[in-house]
Amino acid sequence: MPRDLPDAPPPRHQRAEGAFDLHLAAGPRGTALRDLYQQAPARVLFPVPEPDEALTAAVLNCAGGLAGGDSLRQSVRLEANARATLSTAAAEKVYRSLGPETRVESALQLGPGAVLEWIPQETILFDGARLRRRMVAHLAPGALLLAAETLVFGRAARGERMTSGMVFDAWRLEGPDGLLWMDALALEGDLAARLAAPFGFAGAEALGTLLLAGGAAEAARDVLRALPERAPGGATLPRPGLLLARWLGPAGAVREAVAAAILALRAAQLGLPPRLPRLWTT
Structure with missing residues (x-):
C-alpha cells in the first residue's frame, strides 16, 4: 500500500490561465474583427447584433468560474472610430x-474617436474568495468609454455573506495628456465587520461602479440623477469630462440600478437604442 511521506510537499492543484487579446477596426461596413487571440478557458464569441447595435463581443469562461490561483488576462484594442459593446455571457463567480x-x-485601448461599452455582468465573490483585479484604460483624443462593474459580496441567492477572504479592485484611466482618474478598493481580514460598518458598506450586499469618460459628463450626471432610485447611490464629476457613479445595497437592486444607468447613458451619450444588450436579458 502507498504510504504518506512525512516530508512530501503538499499537492499542487491545476490552475487556469485564461486570456484573450481582441483587436477591432473600423471599416467601410462598420467595425470588424482585425485580430483575436484567446487562451482557454477564456473565449470571445460574436453574437449577431441587432441592426441598430454596435458590434458585440461576449466573453465566456468555459471553466464556469475562477478559483484561487487562477488568472484571467483581458485586452481590448479599438482602432480609430471603431465602436463595440463588450459584456460577459453570465455573471462571473x-x-x-x-x-x-x-x-x-484588464487593459482597454481606445483610438481616436473610438467608442466602447465595457459592461460585464456582476462578479460574485464566494465567502473566502481572494480576488485581485486591475483595470487600465487608455483613451486617445475623441474616444468615449462607458464602463460598469459590479461586485457581489457572497452568494446573495443563498443568503451567504462574505465573512473572510480578500478583495483588491483597482481602476486606472489615462487620456492623451496622462492620468485622468484612479481608484482602488482594498478589503481584507474581518470582512464581516468591514462590510457591516455603518460608515463603510453599511451591510450592503453589492457595490456597483459606472464610469463615463469622453462624453458630456454634466448632462450624463443629470440623466442619472433623474432616474428612479433602485439602490442608494450617487453620481459625481471628479474632473471635467468624467462621470463617476456608484451604488450600494441589495444585490438585485444594485444590478437594477447599474442596468438602468447603462440603458439611459447608452441612449443619451452613445447614440445606441434605449435597451440593454441581449446578453443582459437572456
Whole structure:
C-alpha cells in the first residue's frame, strides 16, 4: 500500500490561465474583427447584433468560474472610430480560495474617436474568495468609454455573506495628456465587520461602479440623477469630462440600478437604442 511521506510537499492543484487579446477596426461596413487571440478557458464569441447595435463581443469562461490561483488576462484594442459593446455571457463567480489569489487583469485601448461599452455582468465573490483585479484604460483624443462593474459580496441567492477572504479592485484611466482618474478598493481580514460598518458598506450586499469618460459628463450626471432610485447611490464629476457613479445595497437592486444607468447613458451619450444588450436579458 502507498504510504504518506512525512516530508512530501503538499499537492499542487491545476490552475487556469485564461486570456484573450481582441483587436477591432473600423471599416467601410462598420467595425470588424482585425485580430483575436484567446487562451482557454477564456473565449470571445460574436453574437449577431441587432441592426441598430454596435458590434458585440461576449466573453465566456468555459471553466464556469475562477478559483484561487487562477488568472484571467483581458485586452481590448479599438482602432480609430471603431465602436463595440463588450459584456460577459453570465455573471462571473470567484470561488473560495485555499490560499492563493485569483487575478484578473484588464487593459482597454481606445483610438481616436473610438467608442466602447465595457459592461460585464456582476462578479460574485464566494465567502473566502481572494480576488485581485486591475483595470487600465487608455483613451486617445475623441474616444468615449462607458464602463460598469459590479461586485457581489457572497452568494446573495443563498443568503451567504462574505465573512473572510480578500478583495483588491483597482481602476486606472489615462487620456492623451496622462492620468485622468484612479481608484482602488482594498478589503481584507474581518470582512464581516468591514462590510457591516455603518460608515463603510453599511451591510450592503453589492457595490456597483459606472464610469463615463469622453462624453458630456454634466448632462450624463443629470440623466442619472433623474432616474428612479433602485439602490442608494450617487453620481459625481471628479474632473471635467468624467462621470463617476456608484451604488450600494441589495444585490438585485444594485444590478437594477447599474442596468438602468447603462440603458439611459447608452441612449443619451452613445447614440445606441434605449435597451440593454441581449446578453443582459437572456
